[in-house]
Amino acid sequence: MSCSLIGGCTPPQGNKEIKNLKSFSTAAERFEGAHVLCPGCAHSIIVREILNATNDNLVVSASTGCLEVCTAIYPHTSWDCSWIHIGFENSSTAIAGAETANKALRAKGRISADTPEPKFIAFGGDGATYDIGFQWVSGCFERGHDMMYVCLDNEVYANTGGQRSSSTPIGASATTTPAGSHSYGEKQHKKDMLQIMAAHGAPYVAQVAPNKWKDMVKKIQKGFDTKGPVYINAMSACTTEWKFPIHQTIEVSDMATDSLVFPLYEIIDGRELNITYRPKNIVPVRDYLGVQPRFKHLFKPEYEYLIDEWQKRVDKDWDYLQRREESRV
């Protein structure tokens, strides 16, 4: 039976207790398995982990991209929660509009004060976040909407077939920057989106990866407990465009976090940096690249220097993160 009150009658609420992986499998699912994302796609793992981290009512938006086109194909939907897609660049502003509507309707009494506050989450891929929707995300964070923005970062325009984005790392072969006899592929370094979002003075920003699910749930719940705009950069290994076998998503993700190519950390109030995962055995960058055929040309003698440079960069970045954490500034 549908509730006649705007705002709904559902009691709930708050973060869900997640002790082990089994808690996920028994959790009420608001993102159904019936979608058409590629087998092995990390997007669905991340989205499930985020949605399952809370009992609160959810208003979710998605940018045009893999997640959107694979989960809301009329007359079907994978979303058992309020959901909206407008365009490629504006999932952030769509949710900001809904969040503002919530404020207005509560102020006017159209939603009663004792109706629990919902959570507002926007999803976008790296194309939608680093590139075309960058301004929209920045605007929402500057205005301080109470929302969580999650970038599903697979370092490529996967939905349109593998074009480079400003998240694509140097040396990757993408369809618009392919490796060839005269090119090693992408020429630019990946944009550091987390630092950019931290520079907005956002109360909470964090990098997460689906393989480190405990770390991820902790950060998501911390984000849900934070008032104001929260940015989550979620590494989403892409079996189709990174070209690894579909059963190796978690292994490749492990190599990303353990090689420190994708370090897991958080920044609070734009300043306080905490590293949240320190690999016991650091994996060489070379090994991480080696399992992804998008980088296979880098192993030719003339391009090996790029791998060495990458390793040096990762070492330097890791050193920077540790110093910054220690300095507590």
Add this chain to the structure above:
Amino acid sequence: MYRNKRSMELADVEVWDGNVANSHALRQASVDVVSAYPITPSTGTVEAYASHNANGYVDGEMIMTESEHAAMSGCIGAAAAGARSATATSSQGLALMVETLYQASGMRLPIVLCMINRALAAPLNVNGDHSDMYLANQTGWISIDACTPEESYDLVLCAFRIGEHLDVRLPVIVNQDGFLTSHKAQNVRPLSDDAAYDFVGDYKEVNSMLNFDKPVTHGVQTESDWHFEHKAKQNAAMMASPKVIEEVFEEYAKVSGRKYNMIETYKSEDADIIIVCMGTTYQTAQVACDKMREEGIKAGVVMPRVFRPTQMDKLVETLKNAKAVVCMDRSAPGGQTGLLYNDVTAALFNTPYRPLVSNKIYGLGGRDINIGHLSTIYKEAQAEVEAGKLDGAIQKWIGVRGPELKYYSVEG
């Protein structure tokens, strides 16, 4: 009733420009979310509304976005969440918004857009012409035209009623001329806050994202299997809207004493020569029309009050007895005839009525159009009627320096 808690005492007659008039209509409609970005000449609508807000006359929220695209995106998110939402823009702002205009109408969200008409660059120009109104022509928004601040005030109030009607559920643009209307203070006879809100009524929520007992998916993917049916339903609502618009205009007449019509006419009933135009030109043409009548030319003026959806049957009814119809388009036509010309000729084509129909391109970038120009147009059309054919070409450019510009020859 969810009207604003604090009401404003208004005089029977206020002196407001078009922007201020808009701001009061938005305030009285008790809009939940105004999401907007500044652009000349529509900024005044948002500034005046922000001032009402700052002084406690607005219970809703404002989102001051970082672009017009985001402004409309915010309106869409808010509307899908069950909020009455509105914005204002002009020209380049409208152009940047275009993607989201299609999304708002396709998602059937009754947002109201106060459009202050301005030329589109290049060259950059802040003055009034109808390029932006014409750009929105196929976006699936109902488009209504106002000539004065009072008309814009009235029609913005009507726009909420029209768009939110459950048989319509479409977004609505209310146009007015940049500067000529937006910045020219004139008499406005406003309704009281209570009377205005009683007329607009509470927002009728449909599929709100904030009703968590009935989760809804908005903005789905449809390909060749379902897209066509969605667009057909959307267009059917557009085609059904005139009935609702007429009802709303009737009801508004009861509370305001001011009656709007789908097609506005001035002395057109017995006219031989009719000028069809929009915006402030409609008023100037009425003065020219009277002058022509004194000189013995049976002149008339017609304005589509509702520009979209196109009123073909009503255009035929209005124009059928004319001997010449001059369609005046205030937008660079881009290598074709103007939209009013296209509407009028399309309306008449499958009828037995065959007035001479010509097209004038005028007033681009705010170039003045005066009584003299319009009188000349009437006289030339009269001469064409006497000659039994157009003078050389269908389209002529009026009031532009340099050699005479005429296109689409009618010479054998």
